[in-house]
Amino acid sequence: MSEFGILTFYNVINYGAALQAYALQEKVKELGKSSEFIRFSDTHGNDDSTKGVKDYLRALHSVGYSIKTYLTIRKEGRKQNELFADFQERFLNKSVKYYRAIEELEADEAFYKGFIAGSDMVWSDIGQNLEVYFLTFVPKIKRLSYAPSLTGRDNETFEEKEKYANWINQISYLSCREQYGVDYIKQNTGREAKKVLDPTLLFGKTQWKEKLDLFEKKEKPYILCYLFRGITKAVEKKVKQYAQAHKMELKFIPMTPKERMHNLKRGFAGAYGPKEFVEEFLNATLIFTNSFHGLLFSLIMNKPFYTLHRGEGNEWAKHEERMSNILEQLELQNRFIFETQLPESPDFNIDYDTVNEKLEILRKDSISYLSDALNSVERNDIENIGGIV
Numbered sequence: 001m002s003e004f005g006i007l008t009f010y011n012v013i014n015y016g017a018a019l020q021a022y023a024l025q026e027k028v029k030e031l032g033k034s035s036e037f038i039r040f041s042d043t044h045g046n047d048d049s050t051k052g053v054k055d056y057l058r059a060l061h062s063v064g065y066s067i068k069t070y071l072t073i074r075k076e077g078r079k080q081n082e083l084f085a086d087f088q089e090r091f092l093n094k095s096v097k098y099y100r101a102i103e104e105l106e107a108d109e110a111f112y113k114g115f116i117a118g119s120d121m122v123w124s125d126i127g128q129n130l131e132v133y134f135l136t137f138v139p140k141i142k143r144l145s146y147a148p149s150l151t152g153r154d155n156e157t158f159e160e161k162e163k164y165a166n167w168i169n170q171i172s173y174l175s176c177r178e179q180y181g182v183d184y185i186k187q188n189t190g191r192e193a194k195k196v197l198d199p200t201l202l203f204g205k206t207q208w209k210e211k212l213d214l215f216e217k218k219e220k221p222y223i224l225c226y227l228f229r230g231i232t233k234a235v236e237k238k239v240k241q242y243a244q245a246h247k248m249e250l251k252f253i254p255m256t257p258k259e260r261m262h263n264l265k266r267g268f269a270g271a272y273g274p275k276e277f278v279e280e281f282l283n284a285t286l287i288f289t290n291s292f293h294g295l296l297f298s299l300i301m302n303k304p305f306y307t308l309h310r311g312e313g314n315e316w317a318k319h320e321e322r323m324s325n326i327l328e329q330l331e332l333q334n335r336f337i338f339e340t341q342l343p344e345s346p347d348f349n350i351d352y353d354t355v356n357e358k359l360e361i362l363r364k365d366s367i368s369y370l371s372d373a374l375n376s377v378e379r380n381d382i383e384n385i386g387g388i389v
Helices: 015-030 051-062 067-091 102-111 158-169 179-189 205-212 233-245 257-265 274-283 292-300 321-329 352-379
Strands: 004-007 035-040 094-099 114-117 143-145 222-226 249-252 286-289 305-308
Touching: 004 015, 015 035, 015 067, 015 274, 015 292, 015 352, 067 257, 067 274, 094 102, 114 352, 143 352, 158 179, 179 321, 205 274, 222 233, 222 274, 233 249, 233 286, 249 257, 274 292, 286 292, 292 305, 292 321
Parallel strands: 004 035, 004 114, 035 094, 114 143, 222 249, 222 286, 286 305
Antiparallel strands: none
């Protein structure tokens, strides 16, 4: 049994979720503590008996009703699932027991010295059991947060505001990943939350290469696109122009069947796991992304990049503060643009000497918070770093 149980989104087919989880686990280990991810799920089965048929027809439509292409895409999807499963097996420590209800967690809380909520969007209301991720099942002194996202609360009701305030007030060691969360907590509880870095930023390029055994490959320069819900026609046209003008390949971390087939036709992988994902960022020449962790790994690998807004009407646009926040801290706001603002020619110049200096200051500050919180929870010292009384 480990000293600390971590509650976060680690067991999903999502690169950012897997990699932030791994990074937090590794930093806790470097700080001399053991940890494991609590295997918890509160999802329920879908009673829609036609779901399988609907999914099949939707997938078939997305590839122009080509059975051959559909089978290829399905094969690559299975390969991606296998790569994620392999990453979990090799790199993540998980609890032996699987929990399906908060009562089961409460019954076993004494097995751990403390619990960590975060990172990722565990405090943003996106369908999870929030009582679990606010650690309501354990004594206050055992509750520690590291970089949870608390975003998208602008339209909450009075009742929701009260509920959130109550949960937040029970967290002894309180941090958030964005300024939005820090400000929200101050306004609604009067408490000061520590703003800290996403766990992936707690390590630099060299450390990620060593930890995941990554290689810098000698291959033709390429533009890497990692775009949630796939590349739009306007962005694709512009990026292809860049690739042609600068004699580069175009490669995707595929988010659509079209992007998978693009890669496969050019001899690139059609499926990536978390390790392979990081390696693509390591070797890319220029990056276009609208993903938070796509942005972070662009920064970690010191790559020229553009982060694209997700656009009006996209339900995830309300969570973009997590991207604008880190870019403001690093004075790289000009790299966060709408697709209509794509330049005629990309700017490859980013002063990464200055960026890395700023990141190192933020990194040391975040690690100091985490170390103090872990040690204080271990000692049951609620007064040490401003815990609640």
